[in-house]
Structure formats: C-alpha cells, structure tokens
Amino acid sequence: MSNEGLLITSFIFAAILLFFLNVKLETYIQSNGVYVRFFPFHFSFKYYSFEEMNKVYVRKYAPLWEYGGWGLRYGMFGRGKAYNV
Numbered sequence: 001m002s003n004e005g006l007l008i009t010s011f012i013f014a015a016i017l018l019f020f021l022n023v024k025l026e027t028y029i030q031s032n033g034v035y036v037r038f039f040p041f042h043f044s045f046k047y048y049s050f051e052e053m054n055k056v057y058v059r060k061y062a063p064l065w066e067y068g069g070w071g072l073r074y075g076m077f078g079r080g081k082a083y084n085v
Helices: 003-022 063-067
Strands: 024-029 033-039 046-049 071-074 081-084
Touching: 024 081, 063 071, 063 081
Parallel strands: none
Antiparallel strands: 024 033, 033 046, 071 081
16 A cells, blocks of 8 residues: 555544544433433434423333444334434
8 A cells, every 4th residue: 555545544544533432422301301412413402301202211222133233223113213322
C-alpha cells in the first residue's frame, strides 16, 4: 500500500473510532415524562409523556435477539422501539 493509501486508511479508521467513542444515550425522567437523546443521531431531546405510554417498567432483554442489535432499533414481532447502547 502506498503512503497516501495508508494515511487515508488510518484517517478513516480514526474517524470511525472517534464516532463510536462519542455515541451516547442520555435519558432523563421528569415528573411530566421521559426525555431521550441518542447523540449524535438526535441533537435535541425527544419527549415522551406518561399519558402516551401504555406500560412503563424495567426489564432485562436480549438486544441481539429481540431488536437485532444495538442503537435505535425497531423490534421484531411488534415489540416496539428500543434505544440501547
């Protein structure tokens, strides 16, 4: 590989690594609802009011099996939406 190719490849890998190091999920639970931001995909918080939620609870789940991986995912077989990191 030429020096230019090595430099470009190193830059691309460094950019991808920097991207993954900056991905973060912020969740705030307030008295009026839940605020969620999945940075860098969401720059502002998404608001979910308690009135629009049918059920709220904490549970263990398998991200690969139920949602096909990590990130902003839509579940298989009507399982809804998941923000997970």
